[in-house]
Amino acid sequence: MDATPIRTVDLAAEYESSGVAEVLEELDRELVGLAPVKQRIRETAALLLVDRARRALGLALETPTLHMSFTGNPGTGKTTVALKMAGLLHRLGYVRKGHLVSVTRDDLVGQYIGHTAPKTKEVLKRAMGGVLFIDEAYYLYRPDNERDYGQEAIEILLQVMENNRDDLVVILAGYADRMELFFQSNPGFRSRIAHHIEFPDYSDAELSRIAGQMLGDQHYILSDGAQAALNDYIRLRRQQPHFANARSIRNALDRARLRQANRLFTTARGPVDATMLSTIEEEDIRSSRVFAGGLTIDRVLEEERA
Numbered sequence: 001m002d003a004t005p006i007r008t009v010d011l012a013a014e015y016e017s018s019g020v021a022e023v024l025e026e027l028d029r030e031l032v033g034l035a036p037v038k039q040r041i042r043e044t045a046a047l048l049l050v051d052r053a054r055r056a057l058g059l060a061l062e063t064p065t066l067h068m069s070f071t072g073n074p075g076t077g078k079t080t081v082a083l084k085m086a087g088l089l090h091r092l093g094y095v096r097k098g099h100l101v102s103v104t105r106d107d108l109v110g111q112y113i114g115h116t117a118p119k120t121k122e123v124l125k126r127a128m129g130g131v132l133f134i135d136e137a138y139y140l141y142r143p144d145n146e147r148d149y150g151q152e153a154i155e156i157l158l159q160v161m162e163n164n165r166d167d168l169v170v171i172l173a174g175y176a177d178r179m180e181l182f183f184q185s186n187p188g189f190r191s192r193i194a195h196h197i198e199f200p201d202y203s204d205a206e207l208s209r210i211a212g213q214m215l216g217d218q219h220y221i222l223s224d225g226a227q228a229a230l231n232d233y234i235r236l237r238r239q240q241p242h243f244a245n246a247r248s249i250r251n252a253l254d255r256a257r258l259r260q261a262n263r264l265f266t267t268a269r270g271p272v273d274a275t276m277l278s279t280i281e282e283e284d285i286r287s288s289r290v291f292a293g294g295l296t297i298d299r300v301l302e303e304e305r306a
Contacts, residue, residue, distance in 0.1 A: 011050070
């Protein structure tokens, strides 16, 4: 009697055919730094590949819990990584569509009785088959307000996270300390979150590289003086409250481009070439109020909003 052949799965072949490598390469290519975050994503991908292999051999039946928590300061890439995670889960067959629906409290919680449930259910309907990303999730819970309807949204979310985990992945995001308090106040969420990923702040050098990528995407370059000025800007700006990492750098570059345009418009004599139109000069950076003496955070935020 012939022995029954042992079924096997080639994990390397599964990795290549799944498209996971492409997603991980995009993460490395598009996001500066975030080494611990990228490592956690790779580990999660390995876990899911092994789980899929176990399913193929009849060793696993239940869908693993994939709900996540992303903690860190603003501008550290949480939304971008959530989008990549949606693509990763789709390629591995854990979500049907692989799209990302990004929301805040205002998208889920109503302002009067009977308003919250339909709002929350509509968002969940749009997110089914993909990933629901809830930014600043702790604002869902406001125990100091007796007339707040956030608890109703929380109860609906918890039920769907448990009953539809084979068709929806929820990612809760926000500041680490506030998320910890949120989980303490809502243990139902903590028990449903399997993966906690911390997003570190960028270093000065990483922020400078991010600025270069942002400018390069729009076909701008920095002169040597502008590069030195930007390095000084980063060092000064991150010492101010409410610094939002890459988000603040993007705002600063938008202002620099505005100054460059006004400088060219008011000082250029005769035709301008592509190099002039594409080069940010030192004065375009150093005109920022961040370099002004006696700078207050209100003035910094005013400039970023302008």
